Amino acid sequence: MAKQRPKNLDLMSIRLPLPGIVSIMHRISGAGLFLSLPVLLCLFQSSVSSPESFASFQLVLANPLWKIFLLLVLFGFLYHLCAGIRYLALDLHWGTELAEARASSVAVLVVSVLLTLILGARLW
């Protein structure tokens, strides 16, 4: 008794609304953070183990390619954090109206980019 409904699963022709973009980016950033865990643990270990390993940790931080990677991780983390706080608010039924949900989506994007720039500038 399956009804024949029109289906559109062509990802290229689907225009996601802003809250949808925030949602899929939350998922992508979460997956990226999970994959970067072993690298981050290695870096943390070298930063606290010995003065020698701390020196090599600082060399890593100074390397431009590593900087780009770590800035991406930092953005991924801050974005996931901001979007996560938005979801906690939605769970409490705060900001569930369409206009509010759109405004908070913009806020998540703006705040996470700003925080990345501020922290990135402060740490390097």
Add this chain to the structure above:
Amino acid sequence: MVERVITGAHYGLKDWLAQRFTAVAMAVYALWMLGALLIGPPNDFAVWRGLFANQGVKAWTFVFLVSLYWHAWIGVRDIFMDYIKPTGLLLLLQVLTIVALVGYAGWSIQILWSI
């Protein structure tokens, strides 16, 4: 008479709650740590290591990391369940994720308690 629960195993609600509790625990730690980094980035090994030598900070860092691995398990499992349809492959990926996360937890203990 067999008691049949026809509404599922209810692990969904437990996981939903766990995902939020671990999120709040991590957010508190992250805001504290980001604030500390913003005020004074660690340029000195002794100061940086000394921070984690404090028992309170060490315990709190451990709670953060365990929350992170638990949160990651629920999140990654949800992603796999959404996109991976063959049961065998799904099981394999889930087992590999669990092995990795349990390994990270052991590694975290080793790092923190050798400070």
